[in-house]
Amino acid sequence: MSAPLLAACELEHRYPGGVVALRDLSLNIERGRKLAILGANGSGKTTLLLHLNGTLRPTRGEIRLENHPARYDRRALNDWRRRVGLVLQEPDDQLFAATVGQDVSFGPLNLGLSKTDAEARVREALEALRIVPLAERPTHTLSFGQKKRAAIAGVLAMRPEILVLDEPTAGLDPHGVTHLLGALQQLHEAGTTLVFSTHDVELAYAWADEVAVFHDGAVLRQGEAVAVLADREVLRRARLRPPLLLELAQALDAGQGGFGESPPRSREALLALLRERLQG
Numbered sequence: 001m002s003a004p005l006l007a008a009c010e011l012e013h014r015y016p017g018g019v020v021a022l023r024d025l026s027l028n029i030e031r032g033r034k035l036a037i038l039g040a041n042g043s044g045k046t047t048l049l050l051h052l053n054g055t056l057r058p059t060r061g062e063i064r065l066e067n068h069p070a071r072y073d074r075r076a077l078n079d080w081r082r083r084v085g086l087v088l089q090e091p092d093d094q095l096f097a098a099t100v101g102q103d104v105s106f107g108p109l110n111l112g113l114s115k116t117d118a119e120a121r122v123r124e125a126l127e128a129l130r131i132v133p134l135a136e137r138p139t140h141t142l143s144f145g146q147k148k149r150a151a152i153a154g155v156l157a158m159r160p161e162i163l164v165l166d167e168p169t170a171g172l173d174p175h176g177v178t179h180l181l182g183a184l185q186q187l188h189e190a191g192t193t194l195v196f197s198t199h200d201v202e203l204a205y206a207w208a209d210e211v212a213v214f215h216d217g218a219v220l221r222q223g224e225a226v227a228v229l230a231d232r233e234v235l236r237r238a239r240l241r242p243p244l245l246l247e248l249a250q251a252l253d254a255g256q257g258g259f260g261e262s263p264p265r266s267r268e269a270l271l272a273l274l275r276e277r278l279q280g
């Protein structure tokens, strides 16, 4: 098997003041997949994500990029951040330019693209997030959901190989969530590797290929989404509940042979199963 695109190897992170936020944490990010980092508040999700683009350095262990230990000199960091784009949990921590358009163009201009090419990138990113009409708006006047989209657009415009998003759906309305997932799905289909943190088991179940369950700064289990989310013991230890969709599907299917590896993972698929069972 080839080396993972990005890996965290036995990471420890101790914040100044002594809080140990990651302890012996190992995790693999495989090319072309959608990985959900699932964990309760304070389990270490944000701390880990900040290690994935070199914003934080581990106090022990290492990050590996295609099997090479990460380096933290300026050149290496620039190159690393070009490949791994991180969208922060709080959009206010990410947005800094006066207007949305200026904010989103910062990355491409910084990559050394011409003004015309940078403008094309900005346009593409604003379109992907459906915020073209907000281009001239001062960032501080945006609603939370609009800020979130603007922050994502800014990272998208860099066309990273790996897009890392910290709680991308938190604070978005249902339409906003559907729309964001659609945009991310398109990126995924174009080859972008996606990593996102969440405490929403339903989201992880419906959307991730793989899930890593965090608890107290360590990974309790990483694997295929359905297998991990059917592991009640792991979820209980992580203080999470199994996805309702999966529980309903299991209840509906009781004694009927099971679904193997592919239980319904969307509302529509579950409803279809329900109708089938009611008729049969």
Ligand SMILES: Nc1ncnc2c1ncn2[C@@H]1O[C@H](COP(=O)(O)OP(=O)(O)OP(=O)(O)O)[C@@H](O)[C@H]1O
Binding pocket: 015, 016, 017, 019, 020, 021, 039, 040, 041, 042, 043, 044, 045, 046, 047, 048, 089, 199
């Ligand atoms: N700057 C900091 N200084 C000291 N401790 C910190 C700092 N940032 C986070 N921590 C601590 O590290 C632990 C992990 O925090 P982290 O933010 O990584 O969790 P999280 O899983 O992202 O939580 P949430 O779901 O609330 O976003 C927590 O105990 C937190 O209090």
Ligand SMILES: [Mg+2]
Binding pocket: 045, 046, 047, 089, 166
């Ligand atoms: Mg967090």
